Amino acid sequence: MHTVTLKLQPLTAAAFxxxxxxxEVSERNQHYPINAGLTERHHQLARVDVSDAGGYPIINIFRSQPVTLPFRVRQMERHPLGSQSLTMLSGNPYVVVVGRAGELKPLQLQAFFALPHQGVNYHKGTWHHYCLCLQRTCDFLVVDRGGPGHNCDEVTIDPELNIYIEAGITP
Incomplete structure (x- = not known):
């Protein structure tokens, strides 16, 4: 049996x-005032990429139960026909586990600690874990792909491989 520990790292645009x-709101974003100056628009933070095979964008809310760290990663998923965006609605930190698009390489997974004001947009084909909220039940706003075609590949991690997310960063 082989054990791997994923160290949580801060979720930053460069690392992700x-x-x-x-x-997230950042001075690095293209931003400008709208609505008679009462609102600042942070423009085009991500591109919704869902049109393959007749797809169209849909908006969902995922309600997730909290996990505790250390947490064992047992499965990963990817969406080969579209991007998927998750934004925290419950004001809670959460964990993001990802792997590069292509063949899943469990030993190369990365774990990020996301602050409540941060969302993520997974590029098409990026391996990711399902929502991992901390502390309490959380709601995520999810922009996803609807339409024909198979758009969710799920893979179970080899049970002989123990991959744990450690509690290195705390809220």
């Missing part, structure tokens, strides 16, 4: 770039 986009 191989997997997708970080959705």
């Amino acid at each position: 770039a191989p997997y997708g986009d970080v959705l």
Whole structure:
């Protein structure tokens, strides 16, 4: 049996770039005032990529139960026909586990600690774990792909491989 520990790292645009986009207010964003100056628009933080095979964008809410760290990663998923965006609605930190698109390589997974004001947009084909909220039940706003075609590949991690997310960063 082989054990791997994923160290949580802060969710930053640079560190997350191989997997997708970080959705957050930042001076690095293109931004400008709208609505008579009462609102600042942070423009085009991610591109919704869902049109393959006749797909169309849909908006969902995922209600997730909290997990405790250390947490064992037992499965991963990817969406080969479209991107998927998750934004925390419950004001809670959460964990993002990802792997590069292509063949799943469990020993190369990365774990990120996301703050409540951050969302993520997984690029098409990026391997990711389902929602891992901390502390309490959380709701995520999810922009996803609807339409024909198979758009969710799920893989179970070899039971001889123990991959744990450690509690290195705390809220």
